[in-house]
Amino acid sequence: MIVLATALLYLASIFYYPLFLIALSLQGSYILWRGLSLERLPLVGVHDTLLFLSFSTVLFSLPITKFLNREKRPFLQAVALLVFAFSGASVLSPAVNTPLPPVLRTYWFELHVVLSFLSYALFGLAAVLGAVGLLKNFTEVEPIQYRIILTGYLLFSLSMIFGGIWAYLAWGTYWLWTPKEIWTTLLWLTYTLYLHFRLMQGWKGRVSITIGVLGYAVVLFTYLGVGLLMKSSHSF
Amino acid sequence: MLLLLMLYGGFSMPSEEAFNSINNTPLFKWLSETPLHISWWLWASVVVIVLLVVNTIVCTADAIIKITTKTGLLLRISAQIIHISFCFLMLGHLLSSIGSYHAFFVIPKGGILKVNEYTNIHFKELQYKTLSGYITDIQAILLLNEGNKVQEKAIAPNRPLFLEGLGLYLKDFTLFPEEKILIELSHEPGAPWALLGAILFTGGTVSLVLLKLKDRRI
Incomplete structure (x- = not known):
């Protein structure tokens, strides 16, 4: 549910930017929770790797926007669309919860x-x-x-x-x-x-x-x- | 050209059974034994890489000789260190492609593997830990007999034993009905050169990236 909510928040952030940061926080919290509950880095399988990729993409996009002017808004909208696709796809993939x-x-x-x-x-x-x-x-x-x-x-x-x-x-x-x-x-x-x-x-x-x-x-x-x-x- | 060859190989490799054995023998031995209509792109890649290495050596030497001013010296040297590192990496690949060795042995509990005339290993037992029914940690306890000297050693995934230039790797195991281990004896002559190339590449690239990121003229 959290993953689906995050994906939808990214999609909605195309129209309302603050949702972008809320989605990032939610996604980061989910990844952290998975890591703590599994007692390992949650980076095995499509589900976890797509989520990590999505999170990293958004995280790196933030400092990049400091160097943008008129490109900033279309750039963030395109990033939101991209990470919506990744996060959405991760919903369809089962999580791997076995020990390493x-x-x-x-x-x-x-x-x-x-x-x-x-x-x-x-x-x-x-x-x-x-x-x-x-x-x-x-x-x-x-x-x-x-x-x-x-x-x-x-x-x-x-x-x-x-x-x-x-x-x-x-x-x-x-x-x-x-x-x-x-x-x-x-x-x-x-x-x-x-x-x-x-x-x-x-x-x-x-x-x-x-x-x-x-x-x-x-x-x-x-x-x-x-x-x-x-x-x-x-x-x- | 190399991109196109690798692109072809990236799609053709999964569909050709001949590639199942490519990692068990030195590359050049595999190439010589495999029909050309399957391996041609790999042969062509080797040729292109050789040309690339020669080109890199010549251009790097030329660039270093032509350094006459101190302006941008660190940037220019960083780029050349990266190029030199590429040559060491390819040297490593060349040596391993000619002289690598991989052999696999199944040893039951209590069994002995003769490594050479003076050295053998006796598989004593497996020790493992589980979590929720999954094995999370495992090691094989071995008795290493070198001449008259006997030592107890342990090998585990990511913790091989190195003996006289050979690596002893725990590749697989079974617990039931009896404990058995699959051992790989491996020799990669190119590994030290590849590691040297990797270290040089890392240093050169870190330096170049930091300098370029600070350069406002880009």
Whole structure:
């Protein structure tokens, strides 16, 4: 019920902003409650990961708005729509309430997963900001989008490194050839390409904004597509 | 190009049974034994990565040689440290792709695994904790016999035992009708180089990100 209420509050916040912050507080409280009752980070399964992604996305959006002017309202409305979709989808997914199996009981797992989703949140915000910029012709968002993606890239790279260290300790190898790792590489290459393209003359502006938007499709497939559609060590 | 190859691989891999064994042998051995119509994209990716590494080494050396002023020095060096780290990461992958070793053994309680001429391990017992019927913690107690020296050791998920360059991993277990463990003996020659690359990458990227975030000229 709380998750459904949060989703609806996000949707309603498109028209009345204070509901955005109420939904954030409610969602954060729910995640905290789940963590305390499970005695672990609630980050296993579609339900919990979608909620954490939603929460992180909203949380990161707040400091970003300090750098926006005329883009602020459409940006927040688009973020509200995005997190409504995530929160709504989490309602449809059953929560995983079992204790963590031994192989997941390590700080490396927690670091790996938390950093992954924090970076997904940043890539999502960059995509939203870029889409708003393109649709409304607000190309002054480009430097802000760049900073968001750069920070997301750092966190995502760190998540890959911590994942590799964990894999070495858990499975004897820091790299496995599975669909998840292939798509993770694809995701990393996409944003590496974005960062390098932006340095090239003439590519800063609408072109780089567009790449920053399209990169999110790779994020979503890496997170949800691989987990739900393909057999891999990261299957849900 | 690499993006497109990986994109193809990302979709083709789940549907090809040949990929089920890719993680049990060194990559180049697997590539040499797998039909080309299945593995071509991976071969092509290796070629592209080699070209990328050569390009990175040449461009990085060129960039470092051309540094003549101190303006923006830390930013430029950070970028080159990231590029160098990429090369170490690829070196790690190359070494593991050639010389990695993974072997699996089922050992019943009381059973012995001979690691080499002088070393064997005796599986003594499993110790575990449960919560609401789920196993939350488990470790295998082993007796490690190295020459005439016997020591009791424990291995658990995420806590392997390292012996003379080999890692001993607890991969799986059964409790009933008798206790058995599945052990993996693993050797990854590229791991230290990959770790070095990861450390350099982290340092370089953190530095670059902090500098770029403060730069108002972006």
